[in-house]
Amino acid sequence: MPPAALTSQIWFGTSELIQGTAKQVRFAVPCYIKIPSAWHPKCKYAERKLHTMSERIVIALGGNALQSGDSAPTAEAQLEVVKRTAEHIAEISRRGYEMAIVHGNGPQVGRILLASETAKDTVPAMPFDVCGAMSQGYIGYHIQQALKYALATRNRNYPVVALTTQMIVDKNDPAFLNPTKPIGAFYTKEQALALEQEKGYAMREDAGRGWRRVVASPQPKKIVEIGAVKLLWDHAIVITCGGGGIPVVEHPDGTLEGVAAVIDKDFAAELLAEEVDADALLILTEVEKVAINFGKPDQQNLGHLNLAEAARYVKEGQFGVGSMLPKVEAAMKFVRANPGKKAIITSLEKCLDALDGKTGTVITFA
Numbered sequence: 001m002p003p004a005a006l007t008s009q010i011w012f013g014t015s016e017l018i019q020g021t022a023k024q025v026r027f028a029v030p031c032y033i034k035i036p037s038a039w040h041p042k043c044k045y046a047e048r049k050l051h052t053m054s055e056r057i058v059i060a061l062g063g064n065a066l067q068s069g070d071s072a073p074t075a076e077a078q079l080e081v082v083k084r085t086a087e088h089i090a091e092i093s094r095r096g097y098e099m100a101i102v103h104g105n106g107p108q109v110g111r112i113l114l115a116s117e118t119a120k121d122t123v124p125a126m127p128f129d130v131c132g133a134m135s136q137g138y139i140g141y142h143i144q145q146a147l148k149y150a151l152a153t154r155n156r157n158y159p160v161v162a163l164t165t166q167m168i169v170d171k172n173d174p175a176f177l178n179p180t181k182p183i184g185a186f187y188t189k190e191q192a193l194a195l196e197q198e199k200g201y202a203m204r205e206d207a208g209r210g211w212r213r214v215v216a217s218p219q220p221k222k223i224v225e226i227g228a229v230k231l232l233w234d235h236a237i238v239i240t241c242g243g244g245g246i247p248v249v250e251h252p253d254g255t256l257e258g259v260a261a262v263i264d265k266d267f268a269a270e271l272l273a274e275e276v277d278a279d280a281l282l283i284l285t286e287v288e289k290v291a292i293n294f295g296k297p298d299q300q301n302l303g304h305l306n307l308a309e310a311a312r313y314v315k316e317g318q319f320g321v322g323s324m325l326p327k328v329e330a331a332m333k334f335v336r337a338n339p340g341k342k343a344i345i346t347s348l349e350k351c352l353d354a355l356d357g358k359t360g361t362v363i364t365f366a
């Protein structure tokens with residue numbers, strides 16, 4: 001006798017099992033699915049089968065998605081920029097994609113640290129890792145508030161939650177000896193030299209945009225709260241690994257300790273994409289496509305890169321350290337670990353077209 005079957009009726013936004021618990025599925029067409037009884041409704045495999053109609057993506061938001069160069073670097077101005085960003089993300093959600101969101105925090109954590117150091121004679125200065133946690137909180141708050149509203153205007157009453165996230169790094173990572181991650185405001189060369197002398201900061205020119213303070217940027221090794229992210233995935237859009245995650249080292253006894261560093265959000269997003277079995281890694285930045293000979297008369301925008309081509313351009317030094325290089329390297333790492341999947345690098349404004357295959361730079365294994 002053939003095994004008994006469960007019938008699942010899937011409507012827009014929800015799947016209801018006749019036996020078992022309700023399951024969220026974001027899909028626009030009603031249909032019927034026969035599920036063998038061996039696939040228990042709570043079985044991860046059965047759940048993933050129900051989700052094959054929705055593509056999973058991890059979105060890495062660049063600095064321009066949070067802050068405009070044309071506005072003041074205030075929390076109020078940032079919220080206005082985030083509201084515009086949320087419109088693009090909500091539209092991606094409306095099209096049926098499942099997603100998690102990772103954001104950077106370079107300018108914000110730099111300002112928080114500067115404010116703390118400036119007021120050190122009145123209140124004790126906050127450690128760098130605590131400043132990172134503070135930036136996660138207020139950026140996540142802005143994104144979840146703006147995105148929840150943008151979803152509501154599209155008749156999508158779906159939860160959005162920001163999760164304070166720690167990221168384990170290796171205390172012996174060589175990055176601690178070679179700071180490369182830009183944070184904070186832009187300065188002229190003269191101002192940068194003065195800060196080096198007065199405060200002992202490491203300063204570096206940032207892709208022709210000015211000089212910025214740089215700090216260590218170790219590689220992310222383990223997302224401490226990944227279990228919570230996975231539990232939330234089917235019930236909310238999760239904002240996680242903000243600013244690359246709060247960098248911590250793990251001691252032999254299992255305790256965690258914060259360290260002074262900023263993890264690159266693109267590498268954090270890549271690790272998250274692997275952990276949640278994402279179909280694609282979407283890295284959003286200021287430019288529509290990755291380019292070689294950037295800013296030169298013979299600049300060439302790239303619509304597609306395979307792993308070998310990307311590695312060659314990296315070796316040639318085509319991509320700026322602290323700007324495009326980590327994005328390309330994160331994309332390479334994702335497709336190397338997942339040969340049948342893709343990473344996309346494009347601008348926030350072109351994200352929908354890029355997902356449709358009309359623009360952006362698509363990085364694949366071959």
